[in-house]
Amino acid sequence: MKLSITLGTLAASVAAFATLGMTAARADVSDRLYDFTDAYYTQNGINPAALTGRKQAPSATAVVDIPFFSYQRNVRVIGMGGTYTASGSVAFFAVLAGFGPNGFTNNAAGQRARQIADTNIEYLFPKLGTDPIALTAQRQATIQDTSHGYFSNDPLGLWLHVWVNYTSAAFNTRDGQKALADLQQKNGLALDGTPIIKTISDIANLQSKGFVTLSTRNDGLRYAVCPEVRDPRRGGIASDAFINPLRRPDGSQLDPTFLIQFNSLQTTGDFAK
Numbered sequence: 522m523k524l525s526i527t528l529g530t531l532a533a534s535v536a537a538f539a540t541l542g543m544t545a546a547r548a549d550v551s552d553r554l555y556d557f558t559d560a561y562y563t564q565n566g567i568n569p570a571a572l573t574g575r576k577q578a579p580s581a582t583a584v585v586d587i588p589f590f591s592y593q594r595n596v597r598v599i600g601m602g603g604t605y606t607a608s609g610s611v612a613f614f615a616v617l618a619g620f621g622p623n624g625f626t627n628n629a630a631g632q633r634a635r636q637i638a639d640t641n642i643e644y645l646f647p648k649l650g651t652d653p654i655a656l657t658a659q660r661q662a663t664i665q666d667t668s669h670g671y672f673s674n675d676p677l678g679l680w681l682h683v684w685v686n687y688t689s690a691a692f693n694t695r696d697g698q699k700a701l702a703d704l705q706q707k708n709g710l711a712l713d714g715t716p717i718i719k720t721i722s723d724i725a726n727l728q729s730k731g732f733v734t735l736s737t738r739n740d741g742l743r744y745a746v747c748p749e750v751r752d753p754r755r756g757g758i759a760s761d762a763f764i765n766p767l768r769r770p771d772g773s774q775l776d777p778t779f780l781i782q783f784n785s786l787q788t789t790g791d792f793a794k
Contacts, residue, residue, distance in 0.1 A: 524737045550756035554601075554615040554748055555586070555593035557677060565677050566626050566634025572618035573741055584761065599762045603779035604643075604749070607668040609719035611782050613758065614665065614749040617678070621741040634679065638744050642666045643680035644724065644735075648713040653686045654738055660711035662767065662776065665749055666721055678748025684736045685724060687715055691732035700732055712767060712775060758786040 556576045559569040569575075578585045582600025598615035606612050625631035644664040651658040665671075665680065691697040704716035704723065711717045718724060718733075727733040737743060750757050764783050767775040774780060785793035 524739055549752075550759075551589040552751050552753065552757040553589075553759055553762075554598045554617075554750060555588050556583075556596040556598070556617050557746075558592055558594050561592035562677065563626060564630065566628075566630035566632070566637075567620065567677060567679075567746075568624055568626050568631075571620050571624035572746065573620060574616075575618040576616070597759070599759065601750075601758070601762055601764045601783070602747075603662055603764055603766060603776075603783065605662055605664045605719045607664070607666045607721040611778050612665065612667070612749050613753055613764070613783065613786075614678070614747050617746040617748065619742060619745045621743050622739060624744065634677070637675050637677075638679040639681050640669065641671050641675050641680050642683050643745065643747065644718075645682055645684050646711065646718065647684060647686060648711075649687070649715060650713070654684045654736055654742075656682075656742060659767070660713045660715060661717045662779065664719070664721065664724070665747075667749060668721070671749070672751050677746055680745045680747055682737065682743060682745060685718065686734050686736070687727075688732055688734060690730075691727070696730065697732050700727065700730065709776075712769065717776070753786045754792070755790045758783060760787060762787065 562569040562572070576583050576596055576598055578596040583596050583598050585595050586597035588595055588597075598617070601613045601615055604612050604614055625635050642665075644666070645656065646659055646661045646663070647653050647655060648658045648660040687701075688697075691701055701716050704718065704727075708717035708719050708723075718727070724733065724735070728735060764779060766777075766779045769775060781793050785791065
């Protein structure tokens with residue numbers, strides 16, 4: 522099921538939840554991403570039996586390793602993803618699992634987890650001509666909006682998937698064509714030839730003018746457990762970790778910044794200047 526939403530609706534949810542808090546983790550190798558124990562999922566309002574595609578090890582994207590904290594399983598993720606933040610900078614995350622509306626426990630913890638998930642938005646960008654609410658065939662990197670207390674309030678790294686699709690008005694009106702030309706000049710083109718969107722303000726501007734739609738689903742693809750690396754410096758990106766950046770048909774990287782920063786963090790422990 523496809524559900525249309527507005528940024529105003531999302532903002533109201535965010536504002537209602539922005540004041541919650543928890544203790545921050547250290548910024549070092551302990552920021553590496555592990556799957557969580559069943560007990561920790563349950564404690565934080567998620568039924569582990571309802572998770573789909575849960576990360577396992579050994580596999581192509583995870584290894585068996587000794588966890589840093591009691592709430593982690595011995596499954597450390599090495600297959601990472603690159604994402605834009607609300608302001609357009611780059612960050613890195615791991616996909617641990619997905620789930621639908623029935624994935625929350627039937628208690629206060631589950632109610633809180635649903636609030637958290639509906640507050641933290643991961644924007645996805647399907648290619649033109651493909652399924653507008655699918656996880657495959659993405660035209661560009663995601664945007665994960667961590668600007669409303671994500672690292673303090675979201676212990677599992679829960680996200681609500683929101684799909685961003687251009688409307689016909691973006692291509693068939695003078696104002697739409699100008700908006701796309703301005704965005705192309707600023708950000709370049711995505712894999713389907715449409716402009717890349719890098720910031721939440723870009724999305725808000727385009728939606729306010731009717732040039733993009735925002736949609737959610739109400740099935741097993743509605744939510745994801747995709748924790749973002751809080752601080753990838755000083756060992757937060759392990760030596761065996763890797764990313765597969767989006768590439769154009771000729772093999773060139775769509776946005777080389779992701780791999781440049783990932784390699785720098787991995788080899789020097791800091792972002793490239």
